[in-house]
Amino acid sequence: MKFIDLHCDTLMHTVGREGNLSLLQNNQTSVDFGRMNEGGSLAQFFAVFLPTEEMFMENAGEVIEDDIYINTLVETLKKEIAGNIHMIGLAGSYDDIIQNEKDGRMSAILTIEDGRSLEGSLDKLRHYHDMGIRLISLTWNFENCFGYPNSDDKNIMTKGLKEFGREAVEYMNELGMIVDVSHLSDGGFFDVAKISKKPFVASHSNAREISPHKRNLTDQMIRILGEKGGVAGINFAPHFLQPDTNTDRSTVELMVRHLNHMRNVGGEDVVALGSDFDGIGGDLEVDSIEKMPMIFQALQKDGWSIGQIEKLAYKNSLRVIKESMK
Template structure:
């Protein structure tokens, strides 16, 4: 039943599954901690904080780790206005202004330092190989992949990229929803045919090639359609969208068309399901929705990509997500819903973490 709450078996007690562990394609907790004080605020993650993800919630929900995004926020966005416009039946929000390298780099360094402070505090381990993630999942240690969403802080000579790689960067989205020297960003637009503008620049093509050489995953989640196909032509690695959904169900500019999904399948890549309600609801509105909409997208992704190429990419702390989940502590409700929907135990394990490990092994070579 749509929106139904899980049923217990003994009185009012509800037993929900916390296994298999979930390895997730995207969260923005580093941005939230940056706004709260950066490394000085890191202890909030250990003790509990307002938001979707912290260590107590991760343990309660069986959240085993994921991609921790570094993100440079735009100062020209009114979040209340953006949210209000996306609650309407249609919208087309302007792209935020570009951010200069000199302004972006200090933010990136502070957020990276925050992640390493979390590691110092024992909250997580920064993983550079799939083997390290496997060890963390087996031991109950939170596994973190250092990811960057938007490459504003990377110079065209790639000195910053090389340094960040040695520090642990293993995943990069060349753009967010604003232009960089590497390519165009995707606007928040509904409805949309998905074709919203230009693709990679010459610097962007060089960035793809450098990431391929280093073994850095190239995230397609914020690429325009033209940019997607530019990466598909240039990249030698599996095509991966860490937190995206199906355009056939929700024709939002951020979602992937069937042709794009087919290209991802042909490359043996994968897609992580985004929990953001505006990318889940068929009407594209930023209002609450049920887990049923998540399952509808999962069904479509599985149909186009196959059972070994779909995972989860929550966008915790970066989006409004279904209230039936609420926070990382609510992830057992999603496991329960997948089982009740008819997904078998082997498929649920692949969706929760197995497929991410597979594609990371292919991309990183370890």
């Protein structure tokens, strides 16, 4: 079964390590090209996650300016792809993915997690598009030029997009960059739903009805996402899956429960994969990319048809890519 994973944080592990971390094969991350190929990957979205100052100091020993950091990780991925061009190619559009598949190659898609580096500049948004960035998670865990994050503070949670955020969503639609609402406040989600003329995604978020973490989506959000033609990629992190968000165990059984709920609420076209590999920890039953078929096997046992599993695995995400990315 082919699959598309909408989010992994693997690239951040290529900075601050002794020696070079091979994206072809290594034993330090959950995602590499070899295991992607083994699992049946069609395309992987590789996020450039922007760390906090504390994270920079811990991992790299110094704070790296955002655009230098972004350039470094983008060039790292491009260099690794160039060295393994027989296996994987960079994709900036639906047509690129289809051509790569015809050529026997997987696809890698670049994203940014946290739009803070834009600093209110639409010109920089175009610059990132020119670099190959095709999705931006508007916020991470802090306020930025787009708006506000998920929060336990109800006052923050109800806040919507800032004026730049509204303009940027419209410009992302025009450029062909996918708008990602994972980590965004509830108010921001509803603003994106009103403003975006293209399908948008929650690249790595689950059902709040089952797991009450604020990073997850309410049933209302899941319905709206489905109505807008978007998708939610199921996150493998324990605290986004478990009814008790302090529990540290992630299981396929819980993923099936979330996916059934999301499908029942938003329709079978709303479900997708968003592992959050290499950005999450805990006791993970599916702890690396080649184990992705475990989910498909469990869904088939649960009564999902092959057609429904294919939608979850890659067809729903591919539809959004075709409509929203160029």
